[in-house]
Amino acid sequence: xxxxxxxxxxxxxxxxxxxxxxxxxxxxxxxxxxxxxxxxxxxxxxxxxxxxxxxxxxxxxxxxxxxxxxxxxxxxxxxxxxxxxxxxxxxxxxxxxxxxxxxxxxxxxxxxxxxxxxxxxxxxxxxxxxxxxxxxxxxxxxxxxxxxxxxxxxxxxxxxxxxxxxxxxxxxxxxxxxxxxxxxxxxxxxxxxxxxxxxxxxxxxxxxxxxxxxxxxxx
Amino acid sequence: xxxxxxxxxxxxxxxxxxxxxxxxxxxxxxxxxxxxxxxxxxxxxxxxxxxxxxxxxxxxxxxxxxxxxxxxxxxxxxxxxxxxxxxxxxxxxxxxxxxxxxxxxxxxxxxxxxxxxxxxxxxxxxxxxxxxxxxxxxxxxxxxxxxxxxxxxxxxxxxxxxxxxxxxxxxxx
Numbered sequence: 001x002x003x004x005x006x007x008x009x010x011x012x013x014x015x016x017x018x019x020x021x022x023x024x025x026x027x028x029x030x031x032x033x034x035x036x037x038x039x040x041x042x043x044x045x046x047x048x049x050x051x052x053x054x055x056x057x058x059x060x061x062x063x064x065x066x067x068x069x070x071x072x073x074x075x076x077x078x079x080x081x082x083x084x085x086x087x088x089x090x091x092x093x094x095x096x097x098x099x100x101x102x103x104x105x106x107x108x109x110x111x112x113x114x115x116x117x118x119x120x121x122x123x124x125x126x127x128x129x130x131x132x133x134x135x136x137x138x139x140x141x142x143x144x145x146x147x148x149x150x151x152x153x154x155x156x157x158x159x160x161x162x163x164x165x166x167x168x169x170x171x172x173x174x175x176x177x178x179x180x181x182x183x184x185x186x187x188x189x190x191x192x193x194x195x196x197x198x199x200x201x202x203x204x205x206x207x208x209x210x211x212x213x214x215x216x217x218x219x
Numbered sequence: 220x221x222x223x224x225x226x227x228x229x230x231x232x233x234x235x236x237x238x239x240x241x242x243x244x245x246x247x248x249x250x251x252x253x254x255x256x257x258x259x260x261x262x263x264x265x266x267x268x269x270x271x272x273x274x275x276x277x278x279x280x281x282x283x284x285x286x287x288x289x290x291x292x293x294x295x296x297x298x299x300x301x302x303x304x305x306x307x308x309x310x311x312x313x314x315x316x317x318x319x320x321x322x323x324x325x326x327x328x329x330x331x332x333x334x335x336x337x338x339x340x341x342x343x344x345x346x347x348x349x350x351x352x353x354x355x356x357x358x359x360x361x362x363x364x365x366x367x368x369x370x371x372x373x374x375x376x377x378x379x380x381x382x383x384x385x386x387x388x389x390x391x392x
Contacts (some may be wrong), residue, residue: 033267
């Protein structure tokens, strides 16, 4: 219940100005606070929006580069894996009589170049690294029969060091020197029972005889 | 520019209209703040927060006639003052008051407004708040009780003691 005292209070303070109440009101300062407060409320959203846009752009760029980087690697590996016909494990379990004869080389042959196979065979470290086109990986997975059908590198003849002395080299000192060097090696090879060495020795004997005859004629 | 046009311009977030409305109501709202919050700096802080809320939520305001804007803004300012007092833990309402305060009749005719405001601001926060809400905001005890989360009897006793203490201050003058 409102008393007369309350109504007097209200009337006394109704419609007065701050100066009349002994107060100093700085309206400009409060207005600046309002303006700065309204700016602060806008800034967090702008900052959030810019950060979100930057993160999304970064993810898109990263995704583009990752997909671009992965595509050339995954494609050949998947095709080779599909083309492998016999797994190495199955070779041990299945008897040879049940294995169908290999009439033509598998599709893998198109991926294996002869130079690549020989180079990988010559350099075992290259095959172990697994980097490159993936041909070494396929070679390891193939059974022995298939590898033979694919790898057909010509056997390189090992140079024995025996050299034939031709008639044209008679006046050449280097030719005689070469013959002198090769003779003990051929003798050692003969002792070891190598057939190719025997053939070379017979050639050398015939050459020595012919040289001897010609020398006699010239003398 | 009429009040309706001013409100519409504020709803369109036009700065000049916001400034005009602020200049029209700022002093009254500052005095209102000074009745609840004693410090001048605190009153300015509360006032700026209240105006910010007012401008941000003015889309929800429906114009009902002359003075409806001031009434709506007054509610926002009072709420901000109460929030400030709660945050500062100044809004403590003593339930048991041992010392009885005599309620004498008092005449305010010869009292100046600045003295009266000074005495009101010297009251304890609990007394001052209930007195302000009941006398100046025309709230009932039920509404005050729900707003301050106290019982109606507490609100009544706080008002009684606030009146008595204020009269005593005026008489001691």
